[in-house]
Amino acid sequence: MNDFHTLGYRLRLTGRLRLETGLRVGSGLTDEISGTDIAVIKDDQRRPYIPGSSFKGALRAHIERLVRLVEPGTPGHGRGACNPVNRSEWCITSEQMDALRQNPETLDDQVYQLSCRVCRVFGSPWLASRVLVKDLLLAEPELWFERRYQLRHGVGIDRDSETASRGLLYDYEVVPAGTEFKWEIVIENANREEAQDGLVIWGLREFANGRVQLGGGRSRGLGWVRLFFDEAEEVDATDRNALLEYLQTGKGRPVDRDAVLARAATFARMLATREE
Numbered sequence: 429m430n431d432f433h434t435l436g437y438r439l440r441l442t443g444r445l446r447l448e449t450g451l452r453v454g455s456g457l458t459d460e461i462s463g464t465d466i467a468v469i470k471d472d473q474r475r476p477y478i479p480g481s482s483f484k485g486a487l488r489a490h491i492e493r494l495v496r497l498v499e500p501g502t503p504g505h506g507r508g509a510c511n512p513v514n515r516s517e518w519c520i521t522s523e524q525m526d527a528l529r530q531n532p533e534t535l536d537d538q539v540y541q542l543s544c545r546v547c548r549v550f551g552s553p554w555l556a557s558r559v560l561v562k563d564l565l566l567a568e569p570e571l572w573f574e575r576r577y578q579l580r581h582g583v584g585i586d587r588d589s590e591t592a593s594r595g596l597l598y599d600y601e602v603v604p605a606g607t608e609f610k611w612e613i614v615i616e617n618a619n620r621e622e623a624q625d626g627l628v629i630w631g632l633r634e635f636a637n638g639r640v641q642l643g644g645g646r647s648r649g650l651g652w653v654r655l656f657f658d659e660a661e662e663v664d665a666t667d668r669n670a671l672l673e674y675l676q677t678g679k680g681r682p683v684d685r686d687a688v689l690a691r692a693a694t695f696a697r698m699l700a701t702r703e704e
């Protein structure tokens with residue numbers, strides 16, 4: 429089960445992320461509570477980029493919400509989605525982990541068995557992630573100076589009087605609509621029987637359908653994005669010919685877009701028809 433140390437199977441996906449509305453710059457300082465909060469950071473030339481870890485967190489949070497809808501109940505044993513934000517709601521708590529460590533020989537298998545569907549793919553404090561997300565850089569950095577940040581004005585609400593008060597006015601920066609970022613995601617050693625690659629693509633498809641909002645200011649319509657798939661390639665090291673080809677060329681075999689999207693459908697079907 430624990431096959432992270434071998435090359436195994438690797439799927440690499442690339443594409444673009446276009447801002448349909450402005451994306452608020454900053455991290456953490458948001459007036460809304462949501463798992464899809466995302467950091468937008470400036471590089472040393474003040475150009476915006478989205479850290480891969482931040483995008484991965486938003487993708488994971490969106491997948492968790494969808495999985496919980498279809499598989500409610502106690503998460504674990506390859507089902508459902510636990511809550512990574514709250515230690516007491518992890519699919520394997522620290523206390524359970526202490527007990528599992530009493531048997532080092534079976535530890536890896538036990539951790540995998542007990543983990544929920546999402547932790548098995550995105551990782552947990554006890555399990556390595558199979559999903560690697562690179563930082564999302566501007567697709568056309570040379571055009572950035574024509575775009576630039578837009579300054580917006582916000583009004584803080586006074587908690588006691590529930591009215592806008594003069595002292596709570598603040599400014600914030602927004603990356604303008606139309607800006608495009610490049611993304612690259614590698615899924616390593618996905619268990620195809622569990623359609624683990626399909627789970628990730630299923631989440632990305634939501635971004636492609638424009639159903640996800642990122643960052644702060646969502647109630648003001650900020651943060652709508654649309655994702656586009658460009659290329660996909662795979663390296664299947666369990667296929668000797670494919671491995672030799674990869675070792676010679678350094679490139680995987682191209683996978684067409686429809687085949688990639690079909691894996692999301694495979695996952696969705698599996699989720700819908702699984703036994704109770």
Ligand SMILES: [Zn+2]
Nearest residue numbers: 510519544547
């Ligand atoms: Zn979990």
